Amino acid sequence: MVKKALKSLMLFGLSIFALTGCDVPVLQPQGPVAEKQFHMIIWSSILMLFVLLTVFTLFGFVVFKYRANRANDDDYEPDLEGNTKLEILWTTIPIIIILLLAIPTVITIHDSMKNPSPDKKPITIEVTSAEWKWLFRYPEQGIETVNVVHIPADRPVHFVLTSAGAMNSFWVPSLGGQMYTMPDMKTELWLEADKPGRYDGRAANFNGENFAHMTFTVVAQKQADFDKWADKVKAEAPALTMKEYKKLLKPGLVGKKVYSSYPAELEHASDMDMPGMKGGEASEHGKH
Amino acid sequence: MENIKDFLLHDFFVTGEPMIYMADVAIILVSLAIVFVLTYFKKWKWLWKEWLTTVDHKKIGIMYIIAALAMLFRGGADGLLMRAQLALPNLHFLNAQHYNEIFTTHGTIMIFFMAMPFLFGLINVAMPLQIGARDVAFPYLNAISFWLFFFGALLFNLSFVIGGSPDAGWTSYTPLAEKGLDPGVGENYYLIGLQLSGIGTLASGINFIVTILKMRAPGMTLMKMPMFTWASLITSVIIVFAFPVLTVALAMLTIDRLFGAHFFTADSGGMPMMWANLFWIWGHPEVYIVILPAFGIFSEVISTFAGKKLFGYKAMVWSMIVICVLSFFVWVHHFFAMGAGPAVNSFFGVSTMLIAIPTGVKIFNWLLTLYKAKIRFTTANLWALAFIPNFVIGGITGVMLAVVPADFQYHNSYFLIAHFHYVLIAGTVFAVFAGLHYWWPKMFGHMLNERLGKWAFWIFVIGFNVCFLPMHFVGLMGMTRRLYTYPADLGWTPWNFIETIGAFAMGVAFIIMVYNIYWSARYGERDTTGDPWNGRTLEWAVSSPAPEYNFATIPEVKSLDAFWEMKKNGEVEKWRKQPLEPIHMPDNSYRPFVISVLFFIAGFGFVFEWLWLGVIGLIGVFLCLALRSFEKDEGHHIPVEEIERTERAAGRL
Numbered sequence: 001m002v003k004k005a006l007k008s009l010m011l012f013g014l015s016i017f018a019l020t021g022c023d024v025p026v027l028q029p030q031g032p033v034a035e036k037q038f039h040m041i042i043w044s045s046i047l048m049l050f051v052l053l054t055v056f057t058l059f060g061f062v063v064f065k066y067r068a069n070r071a072n073d074d075d076y077e078p079d080l081e082g083n084t085k086l087e088i089l090w091t092t093i094p095i096i097i098i099l100l101l102a103i104p105t106v107i108t109i110h111d112s113m114k115n116p117s118p119d120k121k122p123i124t125i126e127v128t129s130a131e132w133k134w135l136f137r138y139p140e141q142g143i144e145t146v147n148v149v150h151i152p153a154d155r156p157v158h159f160v161l162t163s164a165g166a167m168n169s170f171w172v173p174s175l176g177g178q179m180y181t182m183p184d185m186k187t188e189l190w191l192e193a194d195k196p197g198r199y200d201g202r203a204a205n206f207n208g209e210n211f212a213h214m215t216f217t218v219v220a221q222k223q224a225d226f227d228k229w230a231d232k233v234k235a236e237a238p239a240l241t242m243k244e245y246k247k248l249l250k251p252g253l254v255g256k257k258v259y260s261s262y263p264a265e266l267e268h269a270s271d272m273d274m275p276g277m278k279g280g281e282a283s284e285h286g287k288h
Numbered sequence: 289m290e291n292i293k294d295f296l297l298h299d300f301f302v303t304g305e306p307m308i309y310m311a312d313v314a315i316i317l318v319s320l321a322i323v324f325v326l327t328y329f330k331k332w333k334w335l336w337k338e339w340l341t342t343v344d345h346k347k348i349g350i351m352y353i354i355a356a357l358a359m360l361f362r363g364g365a366d367g368l369l370m371r372a373q374l375a376l377p378n379l380h381f382l383n384a385q386h387y388n389e390i391f392t393t394h395g396t397i398m399i400f401f402m403a404m405p406f407l408f409g410l411i412n413v414a415m416p417l418q419i420g421a422r423d424v425a426f427p428y429l430n431a432i433s434f435w436l437f438f439f440g441a442l443l444f445n446l447s448f449v450i451g452g453s454p455d456a457g458w459t460s461y462t463p464l465a466e467k468g469l470d471p472g473v474g475e476n477y478y479l480i481g482l483q484l485s486g487i488g489t490l491a492s493g494i495n496f497i498v499t500i501l502k503m504r505a506p507g508m509t510l511m512k513m514p515m516f517t518w519a520s521l522i523t524s525v526i527i528v529f530a531f532p533v534l535t536v537a538l539a540m541l542t543i544d545r546l547f548g549a550h551f552f553t554a555d556s557g558g559m560p561m562m563w564a565n566l567f568w569i570w571g572h573p574e575v576y577i578v579i580l581p582a583f584g585i586f587s588e589v590i591s592t593f594a595g596k597k598l599f600g601y602k603a604m605v606w607s608m609i610v611i612c613v614l615s616f617f618v619w620v621h622h623f624f625a626m627g628a629g630p631a632v633n634s635f636f637g638v639s640t641m642l643i644a645i646p647t648g649v650k651i652f653n654w655l656l657t658l659y660k661a662k663i664r665f666t667t668a669n670l671w672a673l674a675f676i677p678n679f680v681i682g683g684i685t686g687v688m689l690a691v692v693p694a695d696f697q698y699h700n701s702y703f704l705i706a707h708f709h710y711v712l713i714a715g716t717v718f719a720v721f722a723g724l725h726y727w728w729p730k731m732f733g734h735m736l737n738e739r740l741g742k743w744a745f746w747i748f749v750i751g752f753n754v755c756f757l758p759m760h761f762v763g764l765m766g767m768t769r770r771l772y773t774y775p776a777d778l779g780w781t782p783w784n785f786i787e788t789i790g791a792f793a794m795g796v797a798f799i800i801m802v803y804n805i806y807w808s809a810r811y812g813e814r815d816t817t818g819d820p821w822n823g824r825t826l827e828w829a830v831s832s833p834a835p836e837y838n839f840a841t842i843p844e845v846k847s848l849d850a851f852w853e854m855k856k857n858g859e860v861e862k863w864r865k866q867p868l869e870p871i872h873m874p875d876n877s878y879r880p881f882v883i884s885v886l887f888f889i890a891g892f893g894f895v896f897e898w899l900w901l902g903v904i905g906l907i908g909v910f911l912c913l914a915l916r917s918f919e920k921d922e923g924h925h926i927p928v929e930e931i932e933r934t935e936r937a938a939g940r941l
Contacts, residue, residue, distance in 0.1 A: 023765065023766075023778070023779055024761070024764050024765050025764075025765065025766050026697045026763075026764040026765070026766070027764055034697075036693065037693045037694055037696060037697050038697075040691050040693050040694040041688070041691075041694045041697065044687065044688045044691045044694060045688065048684035048685075048687060048688060049684075051648075051680070051684055052680060052681070052684055055651060055655070055676070055677065055680045056677055056680075058652075058655050059655060059676050059677055062655055062658040062659050062661075062663075063658060063663060063673060066594075066658055066659065066660060066661045066662065066663050067662075067663050067665070068595075068662040068663055068664045068665075073662055075660050076595070076660060076661070076662050077596070077660040078595055078596050078597065078661075079596075079597055080596060080597065080599065080656075080659070080660055081597045081598075081599065081600075081601065082599060082600045082601070082602070082603070083599075083600075083656070086652075086656065087600055087603050087649070087652075087653075090648065090649060090652040091645065091648075091649055094644060094645045094648040094649075095645060098638075098641045098642065098644060098645065098687075101641060101687065101691060102637070102638045102641055105634070105637055105638070105641075105690075105691045105692060105693070106630075106634045106637070106638070108692075108693040109630045109633050109634050109637065109692045109693060110630045110634075112630075112692075112693050112696075113629070113630050131469075163554075165463070165469060165554075166461070166463055166464035166469055167461055167462075167463070167464065167560060167561075169625060169699070169700055171700075171766075171768070173697060173766040176696070176697075177625065177693065177694075177695070177696020177697040177699070178625050178696050178697075178699060178700065179625050179627060179696070180623065180625050180626045180627060182560060182561060182626065182627075183463060183554035183555075183560060184554050184555070184560070185561065185627070186627075187626070187627030188627070200766065200778075202766065202768060203768070204699065204700040204701070204768045205461070205700055206388075206456075206457050206461075206464070206769070206770040207464055208388070208455075208456075208464060208469060208470075209384045209385055209388065210384060211384075211388075211770060211771070211772075212384065212770075212771040212772050212773055212774070
């Protein structure tokens with residue numbers, strides 16, 4: 001029942017945007033993580049719409065009805081000062097609404113820290129934000145890319161994030177919400193694409209002059225295509241030398257790049273404490 | 289010689305930007321014009337004696353409001369520049385660096401130098417009058433608070449033409465705001481400018497608390513205080529608990545930048561995320577510092593123009609106290625996405641949602657205040673009424689942002705920008721405009737023109753919604769804040785263009801409002817009664833403008849809405865005829881002004897890291913403090929004859 005109502009409401013919301021012909025990635029989820037967040041957006045919108053309509057109706061009613069220049073103001077009661085029953089009522093109803101919202105929120109928070117599809121084997125990709133580019137390292141494939149990240153579709157991706165400079169935030173609205181990247185710290189983000197496609201990713205937290213141009217592309221491919229791509233990069237792309245790596249970390253803009261390997265000394269460079277996790281365990285996450 | 293020239297042209301004066309040359313010219317012309325007018329009309333002595341050295345809370349309040357209006361102009365101009373740049377994709381009206389500076393100064397100025405001082409101005413003007421006091425508890429300190437704010441704001445604004453503006457956002461997140469990633473003096477301006485005005489704010493908070501607790505008219509128990517006074521009290525409590533955190537955080541980042549420490553750097557053991565924590569431990573209570581006085585203003589205005597008692601007075605007071613307590617337990621919601629564990633995010637998500645409950649109680653109480661009322665649609669009341677629906681839009685998006693998993697999609701996007709402009713503009717800005725129209729006659733003795741006021745109101749409110757409503761959608765489309773430009777193929781263009789139109793409409797409304805101030809000063813209707821709105825609280829019991837001593841005799845308060853009750857029971861004449869006594873008033877002092885100039889000089893020294901100048905300035909400050917502590921100033925008495933003369937001139941004897 002609720003699901004059905006949700007679905008029709010979603011369709012209604014989407015049709016508004018369809019009319020304008022726009023892409024609204026947050027409302028057009030392309031994976032289970034974004035979808036769960038989308039459900040929370042819709043559920044909270046419904047509850048809040050109820051609040052909005054209640055207040056707007058009451059407001060319109062009292063402002064119109066009790067204007068000073070109305071014909072008959074016999075009902076004017078200047079000393080009306082309170083009503084305990086009413087006050088209990090409008091404290092209780094918001095509490096119920098908040099409960100209806102808080103419970104699914106807390107459940108979803110716990111879910112969002114976990115693999116969205118536990119029956120599928122995840123792939124780990126390490127992400128580093130620098131001034132003003134995104135570096136992606138594939139510990140399982142041994143390759144590295146810049147400003148473009150290929151992922152297998154229909155398979156959960158475990159992003160492990162850090163920053164080589166200012167803070168930033170890694171956001172692919174079609175696939176799910178963002179997570180900050182912070183220097184000297186590690187954060188995690190689970191995303192998954194349902195089907196192959198290209199999705200826009202962007203830096204969400206301001207980090208200086210060329211912030212606006214710090215975008216990247218997520219290329220979701222069928223597993224076989226992904227493997228083929230990784231093999232090709234491994235075979236044909238240049239290696240990422242330490243010199244080149246240091247050059248990449250300097251402030252500036254670069255295009256999309258792929259590298260067949262990364263320097264061995266960087267293997268554990270991003271093994272640092274993860275906030276919210278016990279220090280010792282964090283380093284295990286990078287190597288499944 | 290070459291070195292000096294090189295320094296002046298490259299590091300000291302901001303060069304190479306036509307807009308800044310225009311600003312240079314404008315600043316010089318306006319300064320010359322002010323000097324000319326003051327000299328021509330022989331007003332220097334008047335300026336010094338009546339304003340720069342005053343300790344009168346009403347005059348200090350007026351100066352706060354004038355400065356805040358100037359800052360609203362500056363911050364608004366920043367906003368319009370941003371909207372102009374974003375009107376269409378790939379514009380080169382502003383370059384990235386310039387845009388980054390402008391959104392940084394827009395946010396900083398609007399919060400620190402517009403919203404807070406505007407509210408402080410109104411608190412200064414109205415609160416002592418509402419409680420039947422003759423001034424605040426520490427008038428000298430009040431002057432210091434104002435001048436520190438003034439010179440802090442001046443220092444911050446100087447960055448536009450000298451040295452370069454800060455460019456790391458009003459939140460100034462580290463390590464971006466550290467010297468390594470942000471060399472130059474811009475961030476120093478931010479740190480020192482806010483530090484100076486922050487000292488003033490903290491002192492004001494203490495001052496207001498003591499005033500309200502110790503100086504109420506006889507009979508006015510806490511639960512008989514006007515709602516605006518309650519709001520001022522609770523706001524001041526929040527200030528006293530929250531501002532020291534900002535002071536410490538600013539000092540730590542200043543030490544990082546000036547002396548090479550590593551509190552918030554990415555290396556050498558610094559903790560960049562600690563800045564985010566400290567900033568928001570202050571920053572979230574700050575939101576309530578600028579919204580609670582607004583709630584107070586709305587309560588006064590709505591109840592006055594409804595011609596009714598405020599509905600649910602006790603619930604209104606308690607809901608503010610609950611908000612005050614909760615405001616210290618929600619700061620992490622500004623960075624849910626910084627990787628905190630599920631328990632932490634759950635706690636802060638739910639605590640944030642809880643704030644909706646006392647806020648909802650207040651909304652319903654205002655609605656019920658309008659129930660069975662006689663609503664007069666004056667300009668002041670229009671601003672207060674418009675607050676309810678518009679603020680509720682900001683309120684519900686606030687609850688939506690508290691849904692942590694959804695927040696990961698809204699965070700840093702234009703959805704967030706829309707949310708906080710809906711609460712800050714529909715809350716704080718509508719409130720200060722309501723308060724400005726409401727208390728204007730009490731400040732200046734004449735009314736603001738209603739016709740012009742209503743034009744400004746409608747244009748502003750429509751422009752506001754046209755500007756900020758589309759931001760919700762463009763945020764869901766993936767547009768993040770602080771982008772100086774965007775590509776054409778994302779579908780953001782039409783929305784952004786509409787937003788820009790709305791922004792300029794607000795600009796037009798502001799111009800009408802300023803014209804209204806000018807027009808009304810010349811031709812506005814005089815308020816000879818002192819009670820133009822049929823008011824309820826004590827500020828309407830005195831003449832307009834309020835005399836220096838506020839109350840010739842202090843009224844005895846028996847109930848809530850003290851003046852309303854006096855009028856109802858026919859006690860006004862009796863009160864006015866009470867025998868007069870000489871009134872003890874504080875003396876003016878030049879020192880609050882001088883001490884703040886010295887702080888400014890020291891601050892300028894620290895901005896440019898000229899420690900010698902900083903030390904000289906601080907020595908001057910300490911000298912002033914020492915002189916003050918050896919000073920014996922008992923104030924003066926206003927003789928009965930003079931009070932009689934003043935009261936008679938106001939037609940009250």
